[in-house]
Amino acid sequence: MTMHHQLNGSSGSNGVVKTRRSHRKSRNGCSECKRRHIRCDERRPACTNCTIAERACSFPPARQPQSQLEPLPQPQLPHSPADSHLSRKSQHSPSSCEPDHPVPWPPCGPDPSSTSPESVIGAGRYRFAPAPPAGPQTLPSFTESFTNTAYHPPVPPATLFTAEHLMLFHHVSDAMSDCILARGQIKVVLDIAIRHLIDAPYLIDQLLALSALHVAFTSKPGEMPLNGTIVSFRNQATELQTRALSSFTRIAAMVPADDTATCVPRFLFASLLSNQVLAETLLQHQQPQPLPYHHDIMGVHGGGGGGSVGGGGPSGGAISFHGFIERMVECIHLHRGVLAQVRPTWDYLMQSELYPLLHITHDANIAAVTLKSGTECAALRQMIDAAASSVSRYGDASPPRLDQASADACRIAINSLQWAFDMHRALPDQDVPHAPSAFIVTLEAEYVDVLRTLLPEALVILAYLGVLIHRCRRFWIFGTAGANLIRAIAGYLGNHWHEPLAWPLKVIEEETD
Template sequence: MPRVRDDSAGDSIDNDNDNDNDNDTEASPSAGAAAVRRRRAHHKSRNGCAECKRRHIRCDEQRPVCAHCVIAQRPCLFPPLQVKPARRRLRAPHEPPHDPPHDPPHDPPHHGHHLHHAGELNGQSPNTDPDPGRPWFGQGPPSVPPSLPSFEESFPPHSPYEPGCGPEHDAGAMFTAQHLVLLHHAVTMDDCIMARGQTKKVVDIAIRRAADAPYLIDQVLALSAVHLATTSQDPQPSSASSSSSLSSSSPSTLRHQATELQTRAVACFTRHTRSVPADDAASAIPRFLFAATLSLHVLADTLAEVHHLHHSRFHVFIDRFAECLLLHHGIRAVIRPTWHDLLRSELEPLLTVTRDAHDRVAARATNANADAHGHGHGNGTGAGLGRPPSECARLLALLDASDLGPSTVHACREAVHRLQWAFDLYSNLDDPDGGPHAASAFAVTVGAEYIDILRRHQPEALVILAHYGALLHRCRRFWIFGDAGACVIRAIAQHLGSYWHDAVAWPLQVLQDEHG
């Protein structure tokens, strides 16, 4: 006798098991229930995110960000949900041979049909998945450190659900009303998102170059979303209009939107610049601004995680911070071939802020060296490259007394000189709040050899990073840094223990003396 298939049961079973269903024989109710339970245990995620599919792991299909991507801090992109056609119901022999003439079509249920709204989550969450609400530092150590986008990263071919960019996608809606609100926020918060007086200029260039460099406007909007997520708990009075417009957007939603925009910007940047020479002057301005805003975004995301740092997960933060420093090296690759063109461009007022401070540092170093040479000795606190002032003098003494190999000592010495230059840059900036210039200067110029040593968690490299935390603490009025410098110093001091207490004594003293 032909079998009658029940719709509700048939639609809940995987397509991969259809052939097994045809071969099934009549069984008892208990055996059938056991079979259903066995199939549910092996249910595959049909509507999982692209990242989980790429990593060949099961996705819990929670939107806007699945649990795996929350833990790994990876961009989570979902394909558009495909509405399955209704399966034709097999009729039993005793049913009439014709269907009712006005019977409406029966749509089979599918997981996540209501998840087009970003704020809603799928109710189905397997117990084996980690709690997405916990900080990612609290999870077990990942098999590989969380990856960050880099300028050397290769992206997969354009997929049907990947956000597009360029003229071939102009027909689609690339920007939403929420993006316009983020744009308004960037314009109205001119002196807050970037260094003083720079945001308006960058936004103006991003809009003007949106046709040939759409990656720049995407990254500007992403940075605006990160700023709004960071400051939404305590909005500035001048941003009342933009804050009220986003009153329904939580910081987590804003950060997710920032990640989506950043992912789209990085992919678009890679496609647009793949065939562009490194010294191409026509695209030098948007490429440089993209690199600068992306570095601020990544630095903000990295330092934001230090607040959730646990001693047992210290290595996770260090690995992530090393990835952040490596990404900053991409800025040097973008800047170097077209630096002189940029200095003669409309960006000249923005670039001279750091250049003028550097010139003042060099002039003072020259005068200090001349005085030391004239007297035949120095006081040990001059600003010359060979004799850094007090901020980093203790670091050189530490390296002199260490038993590290020559190459390791050399790499750490170079990092100390770069850090001292960043301290001097901070002291000679016209901006009383410091802005991001000095902290970014160290991240951009520190050598790759030091980053490798930092990855090994060499204590001397961690002590240097603690001194960098003191620089971040001095720049704490800039929204990206806040109390991140203090958190970095305390975390490193706790990790190293009492044996290295003298080595980190100065950064800890800075926290006591320079507060408020």
């Protein structure tokens, strides 16, 4: 039997071969009818032949005239969260609908909030969809499609940590053993950060941020690791701090303030964050060499230059004195937030693995309260009493400079500052930030409001804080910051306030390394 017989059946009883019946071609018929060489009525979605035979009916794509093959210019579409979400879904979900060939996405820049493999690998102008996965593919459901455009939960970047982050982690463990909260306690902090990497990712991010700032502060320009610069490491510190704050805000909102399961990483995060913010705030007024005593000292009115912290730190870029005080006020508010994080779980923290870090300040605090208080702030108390009195320091009757509320706010701040001086003396190691941070944490909101008005008495109190910072100058975040703070306040207030500032100015001239 010939091939023609096999395709069209055998001959009849009379031995005559039946020929294939002719049919009219249907150019736009379905694929099944074309394969079977039968006429298709082109009925959609399923033609009559396929419907009767219960076959799967599909139509090939319609041919377009040559003039229509040219793609029309498409407007550049903005990159939306929905695009990112659907792109991620198409890459990872085998059930998503994907084209037969890679198609270009609308051109867009990398998402600054995340670091994904696409942004690293896709160096070209377009990003391309991946090849279609094996197996059956289905269209997304109606509900799924519209849910994707209605809500987009935050998705962490595919690559959480880079090679630079690993370098910063090594820098923490290798070069910052005496630079995190307390000497010799870096292993405890690192162990806690790694153990809580999943439920408290903000802690490791903040630790890396502080590491980047330490590199910027302590490395010489020609010795920066990974060919970095002071500016690049400071920017990286800011980026990591922002990422840490974002995750901390989201996670902390879901737990009560007295939650003991999360209080350890929350306390460490708040402490490290406050150190970084204080360092960056004090950096706003840096000067490598003391300037002559005059009103425009250190570019108080915008003309000063930057300097270094801790011997070879980054340039600070001096801002106006008003701007610096605003930054200082924000820093104080953040430190007061640390107290809000610590207070509900303090008893638990003292019994936790953080005891080696906390008992140092705890014991110094007991000594500061029980032992005889010092006299560092005696002149401040006399200044406030005179300003609140109706008799001026020259003996003539005049309206008091300070109202009762402002005077009380300053007195409370002075008491806290004297307590901080006493604590500093009781510490076994005085090259630590504990005493200045303790004072800032305990400041009342009323004093902060007075400070914001640039009241001279409030600024003099801040200059006395500069003395405390100056006595901790060997700690890397301080350096010359205390002396610079005192000179900035003296320059702003002018010669009329030289007498109240005499002691702070004397300290920074005599107590030098």
